[in-house]
Amino acid sequence: MVDTFHHLMAGFAAAATPTNLMFAFIGCFLGTLIGVLPGIGPAAGTAILIPLTFQLDATGAIIMLAAIYYGAMYGGTITSVLINVPGEAASVITCIDGHAMAKKGRAGAALGIAAIGSFIGGVVATVLLVLVATPLSRLALSFGPPEFFALMIVGLVLVTSLAGSSLLAGVLMTITGLLISLIGLDPVRGAPRFTFGIPELFDGLGFIPVVMGLFGVGEILATAEKPYREVIKTNLRGLIPSREEWKRSMGAIWRGTGIGFFLGLIPGVGAIIPTFMSYIVEKRLSKHPEQFGTGVIEGVAGPETANNSYANGAMVPLLTLGIPSSPTIAVLMGAFIINGLAPGPLLFQERPDLVWAVIASFFIGNVLLLILNLPLVGLWAKILEIPYQYICAGTLLFCIIGAYSINQSIFDLWVMLGCGVIGYLMRKLSFPLAPLVLGLILGPQIEKSMRTSLEMSAGDFSIFVTRPLSASLLALAVAILVFAAMQFAPKEIRDPNAD
Amino acid sequence: MRRGWFVTAGVFLALFAGTAFLSFKLPLLDALGPGPGFFPLILALLGGVLALALVVELKRDPQAPAGAPQPDAEPFMPDQGALFRIIGIIVLLLAAFTALDPLGYRVTSFLFIVLMLLVLGVRNYLAIVLVALALSFGVFHSFYYWLKVPLPIGEFGL
Numbered sequence: 001m002v003d004t005f006h007h008l009m010a011g012f013a014a015a016a017t018p019t020n021l022m023f024a025f026i027g028c029f030l031g032t033l034i035g036v037l038p039g040i041g042p043a044a045g046t047a048i049l050i051p052l053t054f055q056l057d058a059t060g061a062i063i064m065l066a067a068i069y070y071g072a073m074y075g076g077t078i079t080s081v082l083i084n085v086p087g088e089a090a091s092v093i094t095c096i097d098g099h100a101m102a103k104k105g106r107a108g109a110a111l112g113i114a115a116i117g118s119f120i121g122g123v124v125a126t127v128l129l130v131l132v133a134t135p136l137s138r139l140a141l142s143f144g145p146p147e148f149f150a151l152m153i154v155g156l157v158l159v160t161s162l163a164g165s166s167l168l169a170g171v172l173m174t175i176t177g178l179l180i181s182l183i184g185l186d187p188v189r190g191a192p193r194f195t196f197g198i199p200e201l202f203d204g205l206g207f208i209p210v211v212m213g214l215f216g217v218g219e220i221l222a223t224a225e226k227p228y229r230e231v232i233k234t235n236l237r238g239l240i241p242s243r244e245e246w247k248r249s250m251g252a253i254w255r256g257t258g259i260g261f262f263l264g265l266i267p268g269v270g271a272i273i274p275t276f277m278s279y280i281v282e283k284r285l286s287k288h289p290e291q292f293g294t295g296v297i298e299g300v301a302g303p304e305t306a307n308n309s310y311a312n313g314a315m316v317p318l319l320t321l322g323i324p325s326s327p328t329i330a331v332l333m334g335a336f337i338i339n340g341l342a343p344g345p346l347l348f349q350e351r352p353d354l355v356w357a358v359i360a361s362f363f364i365g366n367v368l369l370l371i372l373n374l375p376l377v378g379l380w381a382k383i384l385e386i387p388y389q390y391i392c393a394g395t396l397l398f399c400i401i402g403a404y405s406i407n408q409s410i411f412d413l414w415v416m417l418g419c420g421v422i423g424y425l426m427r428k429l430s431f432p433l434a435p436l437v438l439g440l441i442l443g444p445q446i447e448k449s450m451r452t453s454l455e456m457s458a459g460d461f462s463i464f465v466t467r468p469l470s471a472s473l474l475a476l477a478v479a480i481l482v483f484a485a486m487q488f489a490p491k492e493i494r495d496p497n498a499d
Numbered sequence: 500m501r502r503g504w505f506v507t508a509g510v511f512l513a514l515f516a517g518t519a520f521l522s523f524k525l526p527l528l529d530a531l532g533p534g535p536g537f538f539p540l541i542l543a544l545l546g547g548v549l550a551l552a553l554v555v556e557l558k559r560d561p562q563a564p565a566g567a568p569q570p571d572a573e574p575f576m577p578d579q580g581a582l583f584r585i586i587g588i589i590v591l592l593l594a595a596f597t598a599l600d601p602l603g604y605r606v607t608s609f610l611f612i613v614l615m616l617l618v619l620g621v622r623n624y625l626a627i628v629l630v631a632l633a634l635s636f637g638v639f640h641s642f643y644y645w646l647k648v649p650l651p652i653g654e655f656g657l
Binding site for chain 2: 051052054055168169171172175176178179182186188189191193194217220221224225226387389390392393394396397400401404405408410413414417420421424425428429431447450451454455458459
């Protein structure tokens with residue numbers, strides 16, 4: 001614990017340098033902007049902005065990109081409250097009571113409590129992250145390739161079973177993501193696979209162009225179907241909630257913090273589930289559940305806190321185990337890799353300076369976001385008035401810059417466009433995209449750990465079930481899959497006694 | 500919309516069949532254990548079985564599987580105006596990618612923004628030109644000179 005404290009203090013010293021403070025501020029600002037602009041989700045937004053960090057050192061780059069991520073989680077609230085359109089998926093539930101509050105002239109209080117709740121949730125979740133990071137990374141250091149293989153399978157199974165409304169569609173998308181990740185040189189023998197003699201494919205399909213296509217171009221094409229929206233003018237005065245509103249919000253904020261953090265630890269849960277769960281909990285605990293949906297402040301405070309607490313909690317599996325829990329965290333993982341870093345337990349040993357500076361920057365970032373969100377809420381509301389057509393054109397242009405500048409390759413642009421069309425079609429057909437992205441980023445590691453394990457056992461597959469931890473994790477994966485299959489099964493299978 | 504799921508299941512089947520075929524051409528096992536073709540083959544076989552299961556389930560029950568669009572779901576094809584915008588965006592992106600290296604970022608992005616805004620229905624020509632200038636020449640200056648992000652200059656040095 002003393003070690004952790006010393007590392008954290010050193011992290012604060014690094015994160016609080018003027019340069020890194022500036023990167024955290026820029027990241028928070030751009031992240032909030034991404035959250036405010038409907039049509040650009042945090043995954044595409046973070047990917048688009050990766051080129052901004054090319055000239056930065058690894059610490060500054062990761063601080064800025066992480067700030068963009070949790071800034072976007074904050075910013076989505078503003079559009080939910082003011083125009084009833086969530087800036088990102090996690091803010092969907094805030095539309096219900098947040099927008100109802102805006103219609104009653106309490107938009108300021110809704111945005112105020114969302115910012116304060118997000119601040120408390122973010123800070124408390126970061127404290128919990130500090131407490132669990134070292135023990136968890138030490139535990140992960142004892143893992144061998146079979147355990148890592150089993151752990152990543154659990155992560156993929158969770159994402160697959162929670163991502164969409166059809167389990168079959170989720171599994172098919174995961175397998176597709178895994179197969180796409182195998183394009184290029186074989187990681188163990190170096191033999192080319194599925195490259196068809198195209199030199200650009202020897203390094204595989206770029207992760208960033210694929211994500212920008214699926215989430216950036218795909219989203220723009222989807223919203224081009226109905227590109228017009230109405231901005232409602234509303235009262236933004238009175239950002240500080242009244243005494244009564246405070247009293248009603250505090251319980252929701254603490255419960256939202258707990259729900260968000262603990263669900264953030266589970267790979268695959270995504271940011272939507274904690275917010276919905278928080279809303280349901282608040283409604284169940286309320287003495288007047290019938291008022292939910294008419295503009296009650298607990299319906300904003302709980303989910304918004306859970307949203308930001310989740311964002312910080314989800315950094316735990318990334319930093320300690322190297323497992324991303326959502327597409328946006330996968331983009332962050334991609335940014336680590338671009339900077340020559342492999343997130344996971346070894347990072348705590350090899351680059352403690354970087355890891356702890358990034359963790360310390362979460363505290364600083366949450367303070368910056370509170371400052372950005374309360375006094376500048378009028379500015380964000382003004383940005384909502386920019387016609388969608390300009391945002392669409394600008395976003396596509398930044399997608400082009402982002403995809404091109406990583407390798408200065410026109411080929412990456414074609415990949416982005418192809419993935420954009422696929423992303424649009426998959427959206428229309430309700431096929432989940434998150435499992436594909438996670439399969440894509442985890443694929444090389446899953447294959448490598450599987451093949452290394454089999455080399456250790458001279459090709460004997462029982463290595464995965466004879467080691468206790470690996471066997472337990474695989475049993476857990478099977479249990480999750482069976483449970484999910486039961487949920488998706490027809491009613492007569494789930495309940496044979498039903499008429 | 501359900502036809503879209505049938506088509507997608509068919510595409511998945513073709514993808515997995517192709518992958519399985521190509522995997523067989525790679526060494527599946529070698530002296531050290533599994534070869535480069537092993538993992539893709541396993542995935543392709545598993546995917547193929549699941550894609551077939553999806554086809555069977557779609558055929559068997561019009562309400563299944565859970566999550567698939569129901570027969571009365573909204574039509575897959577967007578209306579004419581939306582289709583024009585979507586095709587317009589794709590065509591302009593194709594044109595921009597083709598022009599990026601020879602014309603450079605500034606000229607390409609200026610033309611791209613002007614045409615994109617026209618396709619999306621903007622008719623304020625002054626605003627179109629100002630936004631296009633900012634996003635082409637302005638963004639180039641910021642990224643190329645300040646952030647040192649490499650962007651194509653083009654054959655005319657513009």
